[in-house]
Amino acid sequence: MxxxxxxxxxxxxxxxxxxxxxxxxxxxxxxxxxxxxxxxxxxxxxxxxxxxxxxxxxxxxxxxxxxxxxxxxxxxxxxxxxxxLKPVPGADDVLEKLAADGVPYCVASSGSHERIRVGHRTTGLDRWFAAERLFSSQDVGRGKPAPDLFLYAAERMGVAPERCAVVEDSPLGVQAAVAAGMHVYGFTAMTSAERLTGANQLISSMGELADLLV
The missing domain is CATH 1.10.150.240 (Putative phosphatase; domain 2)
Incomplete structure (x- = not known):
């Protein structure tokens, strides 16, 4: 898709x-x-x-x-x-493929902007994320499971919610993405499939996601 x-x-x-x-x-x-x-x-x-x-x-x-x-x-x-801290295995490859294919992407995290930047700098993922691609729960009034953060990210990136896909590994994040009306890939590396109810598709690795997106 x-x-x-x-x-x-x-x-x-x-x-x-x-x-x-x-x-x-x-x-x-x-x-x-x-x-x-x-x-x-x-x-x-x-x-x-x-x-x-x-x-x-x-x-x-x-x-x-x-x-x-x-x-x-x-x-x-x-x-x-x-x-x-290490990057999630395959995350770098997914971002490289999205960038090469010209598919817009961003981060929408419950963590603070500082936490996002520290994590990206430590793992080397900062090369894929300019400041305008980073969104935090600090930017909105309510964090996940409210849809506010995902809707804010979509608005700032200029894309309608129904044209967005979210990659999430927490039940709260899946609930938020579903409430935002977005397609949801539930990442089961640390969370059981049963806890990600509502996700449209389940993936167990970033390699699997790369095959679906690109």
């Missing part, structure tokens, strides 16, 4: 950051008195904007996270990225 715009989620789709960030998130929440396992972090927070983590903890415990939670967490994550 030919699309006029490919919108990539970032964490877990382009950069292999989810194992790192969820390990650190579980450890930090536990340190603050909110016992959380790695598996629970993946289940509850993968694909979330930071405000959703605050909201869920407050809802469940009646306690607010510290005011400097985001800054401390991001500092830990960025330090770990510098040591450990």
């Amino acid at each position: 030919r699309h006029d715009l490919i919108i990539f989620d970032n964490d877990g789709v382009l950069v292999d950051s989810e194992p790192i960030s969820n390990r650190l998130l579980a450890a930090y929440l536990t340190e603050l008195g909110h016992p959380t396992s790695y598996e629970e972090s993946i289940r509850d927070y993968m694909g979330s904007a930071m405000h959703r983590i605050h909201d869920l903890v407050l809802e469940r415990t009646g306690r607010r996270l510290p005011e400097d939670f985001d800054d401390v967490f991001h500092a830990r994550v960025f330090a770990a990225f510098e040591r450990e």
Whole structure:
């Protein structure tokens, strides 16, 4: 199927950051008195904007996270990225093929602009993404599962939502893309197919995606 715009989620789709960030998130929440396992972090927070983590903890415990939670967490994550972060296998090849074929693409991530840039710089993917191709939940009022971020990215890129395809690996992201009226490729590298209900097609590797898109 030919699309006029490919919108990539970032964490877990382009950069292999989810194992790192969820390990650190579980450890930090536990340190603050909110016992959380790695598996629970993946289940509850993968694909979330930071405000959703605050909201869920407050809802469940009646306690607010510290005011400097985001800054401390991001500092830990960025330090770990510098040591450990790798691109998702095949991501570079997909982007190279899209660029060569003249297919427009961008990123729409729950992560901050700084997180996106640090991840891309560390993995070398920054060569594919000028600033005008990067969109963050910081740019809109509501993060995923609301459709706002995907609709904003499509508008800024000048493409109608129904002509867009989204590559997502989180249930929240799939919900957001479906709500935006976009075609959804569910990436099952870290998330079971059962949790990506609503995706139009499931893929297990970036190589598989390259064959579908180009």
